[in-house]
Amino acid sequence: MFASKSKSELLKLSQKIVQPLFSNFHKGQAGRIAVIGGCEDYTGAPFFSAQSAALVGCDLSHIICEKNAATVIKSYSPDLMVHPYLLDSSHYADDDANFNSIIEDSVLPKVISLLNRIHLVIIGPGFGRDPLMLKTLSRIIEEVKVLNLPLILDADALYLVSQQPKLIANYPKAIITPNVVEFERLVKAVLGDVDLEKLSPLDVTKALSTKLGGVTIVRKGGEDMFVKGDLAISNDSEGSVRRVGGQGDTLTGTIGTFLIWSKNYENKLWGDRDDDLTSDELTLLACFAGSTLVREASRKAFRRYGRSMQTSNIHEFLGESYAKLFSDSTLNL
Known part of the structure; x- marks a missing residue:
C-alpha cells in the first residue's frame, strides 16, 4: 500500500491517527508515557524525550531515572513526573549476586508498579553504561x-541490544531508533559481516528487521527510513542542517505520542474507521508522523536561530509545526 504513496498522501493518512480532543475524554486517554533513562552525567536526554511527548499531546509524561539525576530533571519543568527509582553501582560492590538482589528487591517493584499504568515505554535516553544500570535495563525490558x-529503544538501550540482540528479538512491539553509528553496530551484531556498500540501505534495514523477528526500525539519517519486515516508508522532508545533542530524544518522544494515538485509532476510541490499514501500517504511519513533525520544527528553529540552534529551540516550534501539518480540525471546540 505504502509503496505508491507520495509524502503528501502519507501525511494525509497519518492525520487519521491524530487523537481529537473531546470533552468526554478523561486525563490519560491521550497517552501515558514512561521514559526510562537519565543518570548523574546525562539529564537532558530523558527530559527532551518526555517533554516532546507532552508538547505533542500526550497527557501524562513520566521519567524513571537514576537517583542522582532526579532533582536536576525535576528542576527543568514541573510538567513532568520524575521518579528516582534507578540505582547505579557507585555505592555497591561489583558483584552479580548483589546486583540481582538490588534490582529485584529495590528497583523493579517500584518500576513495575508504574509501568502497570503506562501505555508505552521509551527506554535508553541518557541511561549511561554503568554496569548495575545496564543489568537493570535488561530486567526492565523483560518486564x-x-x-x-510498546517499547521504543534509543541511545544506550541500543548499545545493550547490540550486545544482547535476543533482548528484543521476536518482540513485535519493539521499535529501535538507531543513528548511523548505532545502525552499523546493530548490523554487525545481528547480521554479521555484511558489506553495507553492496546492499541498498533499504535492503539492509529490511534484513535487520526480519532477522530480529519483525522489530520496527526507525533508521535516522538525511532520509529517515521506517521498516517493519517487508513494509517500508521513508521521509526526506526538509529539516535542519544543524546537528545538536537531544534531537533524537525529541524524536522518540514525538513518535511515542503518535504511536499511542495510532493504537487508540485502531481500537476505535473516537469512532468507526473508514480504512483497512493494518496494525503494522499504522505503526509506520506513527513513525512517519513523528519524524515529519520534528523535521518541520527543526527547520523552523534553524531558520530562527541558525548555528546557535539548540534542541530546546526545536521544542519551541513543535506546537506551531503540529498546527501546520495536522491543522486544528482535531480540536472539536
Whole structure:
C-alpha cells in the first residue's frame, strides 16, 4: 500500500491517527508515557524525550531515572513526573549476586508498579553504561515484554541490544531508533559481516528487521527510513542542517505520542474507521508522523536561530509545526 504513496498522501493518512480532543475524554486517554533513562552525567536526554511527548499531546509524561539525576530533571519543568527509582553501582560492590538482589528487591517493584499504568515505554535516553544500570535495563525490558507494552529503544538501550540482540528479538512491539553509528553496530551484531556498500540501505534495514523477528526500525539519517519486515516508508522532508545533542530524544518522544494515538485509532476510541490499514501500517504511519513533525520544527528553529540552534529551540516550534501539518480540525471546540 505504502509503496505508491507520495509524502503528501502519507501525511494525509497519518492525520487519521491524530487523537481529537473531546470533552468526554478523561486525563490519560491521550497517552501515558514512561521514559526510562537519565543518570548523574546525562539529564537532558530523558527530559527532551518526555517533554516532546507532552508538547505533542500526550497527557501524562513520566521519567524513571537514576537517583542522582532526579532533582536536576525535576528542576527543568514541573510538567513532568520524575521518579528516582534507578540505582547505579557507585555505592555497591561489583558483584552479580548483589546486583540481582538490588534490582529485584529495590528497583523493579517500584518500576513495575508504574509501568502497570503506562501505555508505552521509551527506554535508553541518557541511561549511561554503568554496569548495575545496564543489568537493570535488561530486567526492565523483560518486564515490559511481559506487560506486552510498546517499547521504543534509543541511545544506550541500543548499545545493550547490540550486545544482547535476543533482548528484543521476536518482540513485535519493539521499535529501535538507531543513528548511523548505532545502525552499523546493530548490523554487525545481528547480521554479521555484511558489506553495507553492496546492499541498498533499504535492503539492509529490511534484513535487520526480519532477522530480529519483525522489530520496527526507525533508521535516522538525511532520509529517515521506517521498516517493519517487508513494509517500508521513508521521509526526506526538509529539516535542519544543524546537528545538536537531544534531537533524537525529541524524536522518540514525538513518535511515542503518535504511536499511542495510532493504537487508540485502531481500537476505535473516537469512532468507526473508514480504512483497512493494518496494525503494522499504522505503526509506520506513527513513525512517519513523528519524524515529519520534528523535521518541520527543526527547520523552523534553524531558520530562527541558525548555528546557535539548540534542541530546546526545536521544542519551541513543535506546537506551531503540529498546527501546520495536522491543522486544528482535531480540536472539536
